[in-house]
Amino acid sequence: MAHRQPALAVDCVVFDPQGRLLLIRRKNPPFQGQYALPGGFVDDGETTEQAAARELAEETGLAATSLALVGVYADPGRDPRRHVVSIAYRVRVADFIPRAGDDAAGAEFVANWKDETLAFDHNKIVTDAIAAITSSERK
C-alpha cells in the first residue's frame, strides 16, 4: 500500500431509558470543552465493535451489551486535524451511571442534547441513529 490512508475511528450513540444522550466533554483540541459522542481511534488487531466498547468503557465507565451499525462517516473535512473515517454504532449498556475517564473532562446523560452543537459531525450521527432506530421499530 503506497498511499497514505485516512485514520479509522469509532463513535458511540447511547441513550438512557429517559431518552437522554450520553455525551462527554472534550478535554483536548479540537473542539476542546465541547460535548461529543464517546469514541476514539481503532487499534490494529481489534474489530471496530471492540474499539467502540473499549472507548466507551475508557471514557465513560459504561459496559456495552450490544452494538448496531449506524453508518460510516468519511468526509475528509469532518476532523480539522486530518482525514478520519468514523464508524458509528448505536450501543446498549447495562447501567446508566457514567464516570469520566482520563480522555474526557466529563461524561453524563444529557436531556437537552438537541440544543447542543456537538463536536465534529456528531449531530448528524445522532440524527442518523434515531432514524435507524425508528426504521427498525417500524419493521
Next chain:
Amino acid sequence: MAHRQPALAVDCVVFDPQGRLLLIRRKNPPFQGQYALPGGFVDDGETTEQAAARELAEETGLAATSLALVGVYADPGRDPRRHVVSIAYRVRVADFIPRAGDDAAGAEFVANWKDETLAFDHNKIVTDAIAAITSSERK
C-alpha cells in the same frame, strides 16, 4: 495517535439485471487467481464511497451511479497480510459490459457465483448485501 491502525478498504457488490454478480479474478496474492469482489484501499482525502467508485472503475471499467452501505468487516484475520477493515457497498451501475483493469486478471458478471469460494470474507459480504436488499424491498 500513537498506535498502528488497521488499513481501510472498500468492496463493491454489483448485480446485473439477470442476478449475476460482478467478480474479478485476482491478479496478485493473496487469493491469487481466485474470484473476488471489486475493491481496494481507501486513499487519504477521498470518502469511502469515492474509493468504492474509483476502485470499481479501475478494476472493471464500470461507472457507479449509486452506493448503499452493506456493512463494516473488521475481523483482524479476514486478510492474511495484515488487519484490513473493509466497508462494503451495494453499487448500482449504468451499463453492464466490464473490462478488466490493470489490477485484475479478469472482470465478468458470473451467473453461478453461489458455487464459487470467493477471496477473503466476500461470500459473507454478498450474503449480507442480499439480506439488506431483501429487507429494504419489504419496507
